[in-house]
Amino acid sequence: MRHSLPVLLTPLFLLVLPVTVRSCTFFKVTVAGHTMVGNNEDAWSIDPRIWFENGKNGEYGAVYLGQNNSTPQGGMNEAGLMFDGLKSPAKLFAGTPGKPPLRFDDLARRVLRTCATIREAER
Numbered sequence: 001m002r003h004s005l006p007v008l009l010t011p012l013f014l015l016v017l018p019v020t021v022r023s024c025t026f027f028k029v030t031v032a033g034h035t036m037v038g039n040n041e042d043a044w045s046i047d048p049r050i051w052f053e054n055g056k057n058g059e060y061g062a063v064y065l066g067q068n069n070s071t072p073q074g075g076m077n078e079a080g081l082m083f084d085g086l087k088s089p090a091k092l093f094a095g096t097p098g099k100p101p102l103r104f105d106d107l108a109r110r111v112l113r114t115c116a117t118i119r120e121a122e123r
Contacts, residue, residue, distance in 0.1 A: 026084055039074065039084050059113040071105045079116035083108055 026039040047068040055061035060079055064072035074084035085104065115121040 037082060037084075053109075053113075055113065060116070062109075062112040064109075072108050075108060075112055077112040077116075081112060081115055081117065081121065083111065 024040060026037070028035060028037050030036075048065070049068050050063065050065050052063050053061060055078065060077040060081075062075050062077040064075040066073040074082070076082035085108075111121045
């Protein structure tokens with residue numbers, strides 16, 4: 001009987017798992033100096049959107065992916081710098097003293113408009 005318990009519980013676990021686990025997948029592969037990235041957005045939204053923003057005054061243009069609320073969940077600029085957001089449990093963040101709060105979508109757009117590399121984005 002002890003050996004049959006895992007056999008009986010495994011199908012039950014697999015039936016419950018898709019309902020309780022909702023996660024996006026992201027991958028990065030680098031071969032011979034070339035990097036490929038990809039991801040999926042595990043959401044039940046019926047209004048996905050892709051939009052382009054032209055670069056102005058020496059800034060980079062970019063493509064964004066998200067929902068119809070215009071909040072980018074991912075994107076890439078013409079220099080090849082990209083980002084994607086993966087959700088994790090909320091964490092309280094008080095911000096940086098002396099600086100105004102910055103929304104994620106504002107930060108993502110600012111980085112893609114002005115940075116060509118990860119090092120520039122870190123600075």
